[in-house]
Structures are given as structure tokens and as C-alpha cells.
Amino acid sequence: MNAGHSLGEWLAGYSSELAEVNSVKALIDVLNPETFELKDSRFIAIGAGIDAIKLVIDTIPNLYISNDNCPNQVILCGSNAALDELVPLLKSRQVFHQILPFQSGFHSPFIADKLDVILAGMEKAQFQQTKIPLWSATTLEPYPSDQEAIRKLSAEHLIQPVRFRELTDKLYEEGARCFIQIGTGGLIGFIDDTLKGKAFSTIASSVATRSALAQLQRVVAALFVEGKTVELDFLEVQNQSKKSLGKGIKLQLGSPIIRDFKEIKTLAQSFELSKQNNISATGAKTGHPLVQAFQENITDMIRMQEEVLTLFQNRPEITVLKPAMPEISVNKHFSKLLYINLDTHPYLIDHSLLRQPKGWPHVSDMEPVIPMTMIFELLAETAQAEIPGTHVHKIMNVSVFQWMNVAKPFEKTVKGEWRSPNHAYLDIENFANAEILLASSAPAAPVFNVSVGDLLSIERTPEEIYDKHMFHGELYQGITEVSAVGTKGIIGKIKGNGGKGSLLDNAGQLFGLWLQLTLTKDRIAFPVKIRDIEFFGDMTDQDGLFECTCILTELNDEFAIADIVLKRDGKVWCAITGWQNRRLEIDEPLWNVSMSPLHNRLSEEIAPEVFFFHQAYTRVASWDFILKRYFNQTEKQYHQQLLPNKRKNWMVSRVAVKDAVRNLLREQKNHPCFPIAFEIRSNVAGKPYLMGNIIENIHISLAHKGKDAVGIARYGGPVGIDMEIIEERSSGFYDLVFTDHELALLKDRNQAEWTTRFWVAKEAYSKFLGTGLKGNPKAFEIGSIKEDHLWINQTEIKTIKHKNYIIGWTL
Numbered sequence: 001m002n003a004g005h006s007l008g009e010w011l012a013g014y015s016s017e018l019a020e021v022n023s024v025k026a027l028i029d030v031l032n033p034e035t036f037e038l039k040d041s042r043f044i045a046i047g048a049g050i051d052a053i054k055l056v057i058d059t060i061p062n063l064y065i066s067n068d069n070c071p072n073q074v075i076l077c078g079s080n081a082a083l084d085e086l087v088p089l090l091k092s093r094q095v096f097h098q099i100l101p102f103q104s105g106f107h108s109p110f111i112a113d114k115l116d117v118i119l120a121g122m123e124k125a126q127f128q129q130t131k132i133p134l135w136s137a138t139t140l141e142p143y144p145s146d147q148e149a150i151r152k153l154s155a156e157h158l159i160q161p162v163r164f165r166e167l168t169d170k171l172y173e174e175g176a177r178c179f180i181q182i183g184t185g186g187l188i189g190f191i192d193d194t195l196k197g198k199a200f201s202t203i204a205s206s207v208a209t210r211s212a213l214a215q216l217q218r219v220v221a222a223l224f225v226e227g228k229t230v231e232l233d234f235l236e237v238q239n240q241s242k243k244s245l246g247k248g249i250k251l252q253l254g255s256p257i258i259r260d261f262k263e264i265k266t267l268a269q270s271f272e273l274s275k276q277n278n279i280s281a282t283g284a285k286t287g288h289p290l291v292q293a294f295q296e297n298i299t300d301m302i303r304m305q306e307e308v309l310t311l312f313q314n315r316p317e318i319t320v321l322k323p324a325m326p327e328i329s330v331n332k333h334f335s336k337l338l339y340i341n342l343d344t345h346p347y348l349i350d351h352s353l354l355r356q357p358k359g360w361p362h363v364s365d366m367e368p369v370i371p372m373t374m375i376f377e378l379l380a381e382t383a384q385a386e387i388p389g390t391h392v393h394k395i396m397n398v399s400v401f402q403w404m405n406v407a408k409p410f411e412k413t414v415k416g417e418w419r420s421p422n423h424a425y426l427d428i429e430n431f432a433n434a435e436i437l438l439a440s441s442a443p444a445a446p447v448f449n450v451s452v453g454d455l456l457s458i459e460r461t462p463e464e465i466y467d468k469h470m471f472h473g474e475l476y477q478g479i480t481e482v483s484a485v486g487t488k489g490i491i492g493k494i495k496g497n498g499g500k501g502s503l504l505d506n507a508g509q510l511f512g513l514w515l516q517l518t519l520t521k522d523r524i525a526f527p528v529k530i531r532d533i534e535f536f537g538d539m540t541d542q543d544g545l546f547e548c549t550c551i552l553t554e555l556n557d558e559f560a561i562a563d564i565v566l567k568r569d570g571k572v573w574c575a576i577t578g579w580q581n582r583r584l585e586i587d588e589p590l591w592n593v594s595m596s597p598l599h600n601r602l603s604e605e606i607a608p609e610v611f612f613f614h615q616a617y618t619r620v621a622s623w624d625f626i627l628k629r630y631f632n633q634t635e636k637q638y639h640q641q642l643l644p645n646k647r648k649n650w651m652v653s654r655v656a657v658k659d660a661v662r663n664l665l666r667e668q669k670n671h672p673c674f675p676i677a678f679e680i681r682s683n684v685a686g687k688p689y690l691m692g693n694i695i696e697n698i699h700i701s702l703a704h705k706g707k708d709a710v711g712i713a714r715y716g717g718p719v720g721i722d723m724e725i726i727e728e729r730s731s732g733f734y735d736l737v738f739t740d741h742e743l744a745l746l747k748d749r750n751q752a753e754w755t756t757r758f759w760v761a762k763e764a765y766s767k768f769l770g771t772g773l774k775g776n777p778k779a780f781e782i783g784s785i786k787e788d789h790l791w792i793n794q795t796e797i798k799t800i801k802h803k804n805y806i807i808g809w810t811l
Helices: 008-015 019-031 052-059 080-092 111-119 145-160 164-173 187-194 212-227 262-283 289-313 346-352 372-387 462-469 502-518 588-595 620-630 632-643 645-671 729-736 740-746 749-768
Strands: 042-046 061-068 072-077 097-100 176-180 201-204 331-341 392-400 410-420 423-428 432-439 479-485 489-494 525-535 546-555 558-569 571-583 606-608 610-614 679-682 688-691 698-705 709-717 721-723 784-786 787-790 795-802 805-810
Touching: 019 462, 042 080, 042 749, 052 061, 052 072, 061 080, 061 164, 072 080, 072 489, 080 097, 080 645, 164 187, 176 187, 176 212, 187 201, 201 489, 262 346, 262 795, 289 392, 331 372, 372 392, 372 410, 372 432, 372 502, 372 525, 372 805, 392 489, 462 479, 462 787, 479 502, 489 502, 502 525, 502 546, 502 558, 502 571, 546 571, 588 620, 606 795, 610 645, 620 632, 632 645, 645 679, 645 698, 645 709, 698 749, 698 805, 709 721, 709 805, 721 749, 729 749, 740 749, 749 787, 749 795, 749 805
Parallel strands: 176 201, 698 721
Antiparallel strands: 042 072, 042 097, 061 072, 331 410, 392 432, 392 525, 410 423, 423 432, 479 489, 489 546, 525 571, 546 558, 558 571, 606 610, 610 709, 679 688, 698 709, 721 805, 784 787, 787 795, 795 805
């Protein structure tokens, strides 16, 4: 059967003999990109499945599914306005995406009005009954036989989405197991993703790194391995060997392994008896040089045979090993319900990402999550339970895709499939997967020679580690000693401390600690993948103290990768290859706020009471970190309701104000507090105020501009603050904003700077009153100036220049 993707469907049609080559060329010529170029449409590739983004698509006008490629990729086509609305949503949800550099509008309603052009271009195309079934990615059925129906389907194919993911599943249901991609492209990647966990094979017929003939050889070899009959007549290769006319010899394949070599021993003995005769016979002198050369060859052959038999007779005794796995019948597919909550697994509260005030009533604000190590141990135990009496030998290709939060019960089904008698693949859809290799006993441990490089003069006590570096609570605090810190790695003592997965979690903590101690940028990293974990003892036997050595193997802007060896009592218990951490854009201020929010803040105090916060972060994960650290449930719900392009401005201004409030409480009341302990609301006029038990009689004001914000907090009475960029103003601005008296005050001053100071003073004063400018800025007249202080109706406004801003606030 044949199938294709987009225009590739017509090339598949040629292969199926649906149309001659000239007809296919005519069809492609009709689709001149210039004819179909649409200025107000763009394609965007998204690294997520259709289910994950369907709700988003439904809420944005003029946005359509163009290609449903596989469970982890779709391509959308939308208007410029639609993509402008979509992209911030994708960023906020940390969904990978890329806008594509063409604007044809194919496979979307955008070219529906071009249907007549398409149909007219197909009039000359001649179609016929296919000799090989051709499947449509539009209908998910074989192509029709009627010419008019074929033309109609070919036209609809350009307007309707490419349903390649569904088509792949359909072909698999129809019995397809070998998928060969003809030509270049990434279709086999789509198929691999769609059929993940099933029995199938894919191969491309053309790759950039190999010649066409060399890749064809690999295609033929792959088909042979899959048991397919391969016809090579089309290559017109002449077979020079003559075929035997006699009957073939039936080979006894599948015979048992030879274990008794008596016949060979007899052969050796008989060889000894006849050796002298053979040598004397072959050594007879003959006058013909050809015969003499033949005799010398025979002598050489006898000597080689003698050497081989001598080696065989002197071979060491070999013990035939028993099979590593007991032969137990198991179901190919298996599953298990995973139900985890804080009642059944209370230790997970000590694996919370965020520290909140003691006794904090909202567990969701603490972000308790399942450790990656606990997940892969659960997957291993699930596979092991299918074949009792086995040991976990390896856990391989571990991947986690998102946090598994247990603030609410985490309930998912683990699905497993045996890929061989002792090799299982297990998957928690959308969250994690791994492969498990079982054995009847633990293997012997090899020798590991590892070095942490040149030693560094860095020391840390366990108390310092869990106060400044690691978020973990008591039952996941298992680093008991840092023995050595080097340029290439770290050595320490670790133990399991009560939480499931805590031992290996502490191995990961030690590697994470090394990154924090030695890197200068993006030092915070969390585990996302592991290539291989090999156990040389019982996986479940995790008692005692382990020496843990972490060696860096790769470092780039995105990831840090290490190999890790755990020893107990001098013996290797476990070796981990390819422990991969994703580096986060979390700088020292943000990490300090997370680890010790009582005594740290993100904003800078640029003047007494005045705090300035700059949007220094570009990654969604960093802003998510700030959101969860600074804002309570009510505030987070409000934030979620805002338009995506409004959320950062809302956050930065409130971070600045919260830092101002916390600083005021600490300095005047000696009351350090968490930023989440109070919230900021606004009245009907938009004036912000505080809600909480500890902020009585504190007044606040805030302002933001671009990527920056300022906030101020004060006891006893109202306050107003504003900020503006220093820039030239138009003549119309002067006429609208300033009175004659103010224009006289501005005379002979730097206009860009001082018009900005005047404007900031008016805004700050109107916020002080809680009224805003009411559309009449002249009503808030600057009465006098002294240095950088301005007065409006006896209220003094202090102004300063900071970066490229003027910032002003009431005193």
C-alpha cells in the first residue's frame, strides 16, 4: 500500500500508477506558490498533540489545523492576528513552537476560494485504477476509482487538514508494519512518534549522509530482516552464476548446540596415525613443478589443521551458562493503576518545590511533586511484578515531560509492553516513560576508574546545603558529606532518608549541588532524562551509607549531563550513565528568594521605600517560578484570567510592591514575611490596596513601563508613584498637558528630561489622591521646583533619574 503527506500524496499516486508522470507534473505546476501566496496567513509548527491545543484553537478566530502529523506535532495555519494572539499563549504554557517561512495557506480554508483554479488545472490530468492501493490522508480510505471522484478528492486534499497521524494508525490497523519513506523529509519521525510502543520498523530511502546506492542496500537489508521478499529485477543486475540443475539439499537448521566433541577427538586421533603417511606421500619428489606446488599447499593445509586441533584439545573447560531468565509465560501488554496522594504517600510533602510559611493551609502553593527517581522505581517494580523472582538489572531511556503534582491525587495508568522476554517498555502518558531490563540475578560489577579533576577549595555542610542550595524537606535530605569538589565532578556521602526514591534523588541532588557550586550562569537545573541505570545489587536494598561520585560528561546552554557511580562498603551498587539535567534561567536572586523568601527579594531598593524590578528573565519557566513564589491562589487565578500580553506587566509591578511592603515590615515592625502572605487588590478606580492580616495601615502605589516596574509602601497615609521614559514630546503634548505657568517653569531646561519629570509628578500626585488624572492633566499644576523636587498643591514630589526613566513619588 502507498500513502503520502501533502503534495507527497500525489507522488505516492504516481507510484501506485494512479496517474502518469506528466499528469503528476501538471498537478504540481498548478500549485505555483505565487498563485496561492496569502499575505495574511502564516503557518506555525507546534510541539504538542492536537488534544493539547484543541481548546486554544477553538477560542481564536481564523486559526485552523493544517497538518496533524503525530502525537507531538501539529501545524496550524492562521491569520497574522490569530498567530499574534496564539504565540503568547504557547509561551505561557511552555509549548515549543516555530513560525514557518511560507504563506501558501494550503490545507486550510484560506484557499477555498481558489478551488476553481485547482479543479481547472486538473482537467488535463488523466487518472486510472491504481495497481497498488493508494490511501488518502483526507478520508483515511483508499482512493476511489472514478476519475471525477479522484479529481474532487485531490482538490479537497488541499483545503482539508492532512490527517497523517490518523492515517498512520489506520495503515497499522490494516496490517502495515514496515514503513519506507521515499525521498527526503521527516515522515518516519512522525510514524515513530505515532506508533511508539508497537511492533513496526521505519527506514528512509534517501539520507543526506549516504549515497543513494548505499542507502538502498540498507533498505533491502531491513526488508530482508523483516522477512519480506525483495525483488531486485528492476536493477537489471545480471546473475553470473549458473543455477544448479540438480535437487537442492535440505539444510537441518535449528539443530541443537553441539556439546559432545567425541567425533572431533576421534578425528584428531586418526589424524595422528595417518600424519606420517600423508607427509611422506605429499613430500615425494616429483619432477613437475605444478605437482610440487600442489603438494606444498597440501602440506601447509595439514600443518594448519594440526594447529587448530591442538588448540582445541588444549582448550580450557567451559561451563555452559543457564539462561538468564526463567521461561515464564507473560502477557505481552500489561497495565497498572497508579494512585498517589499525600495521604497514601505523606513523605512527598518533603519533595515540595516551594517553601511556604509554617502551617500554610494551601498545599497547592507548595507544589509537592513526585521525584523522577520515585517514578522510575515504580515503573521497574511494575515490570518486576509481572515476572516474580526476577531482579531489576537496568532502567533505561528514562524521560519525564512535566511535574507530577500531588497537591491533588495523581491518578494515571501505567501501560507496559514486553519487547522481549526480559525487556519491557512502560509509559505514563504525557508524564514519563522508561524501559526496564530484568534478570534472574545481579551481574558482577566492573571496575570504574573515575576522576573529579583538579580539586577546588569548596566546602559545604549538610546544613548549608539544605538551607541555601536544595529545596528538599527532611525525608529527602540525604547528602551527609561533601568529600571532594573538583573541576569535573563531585564526591559525597549520601543515604536514603525515608521518602521513596530518596537515595537516587540524593545522587541527583549531589550533581545539582556541583552545578550550583561551580557554574556562573543558569546554575539551577532539574533532571529530565537518564540514559541508563545499571544495578549490581538489589534495587530495593537501599539501606546504609553510599559513596556517590558524579562526573560531568557534557555541558551546553540547555543541559548538563553526568555519569554517577554509587558504592556501598567499597562495592559498586549502581552505575548511572547520562543523567541529564535541564538548566533553568534562575539567577542567584531568584533562587535565594525561593530558598529563603523571608530574607531575600527580587527588586532593588533604588531610594528609601522605592523598589525597582526589571524583567531580566526570558524563559517561561522563570516567570512560572516567580508566579508561584510571590502570589497566592486568588492572585494566580486573577493572573490566569488576564490576556497573555498583560500578565508580565501585572506581575512585575506587584513583585516590586510586595518587596517594598516586606521591606517595610522587616525594618519598622521586625516582621519578615513571605511574599505569598498577603495579596494586592485594586478598587473600582484602579487604586491598589493590600489584603492580609499583617499589613494594617500600609499604603501602596505602583507603576510599570515596558519591562520594568516600581513600587512603594508607607505607613500612615496615601502615597503615589510613577515612572516614564525620558523622551522628546510633541507640541500637541505641551498644549494638552501644561499650563502657561508650567511652560514658564520649563523654559531654559532640558525639555526631554523636565517635561518627563513634570508628567511623572502629575501622575504620582493623581495616584496619591486616588483619582487619576481624569483626562485633565492641567488641573494638577506644578506650582514650584527646587532641584529635583516639585510641588503640586503643597504636596512634595521627589523625582530621580534611573536608567532611562524618570521616577517620582509623593513625600
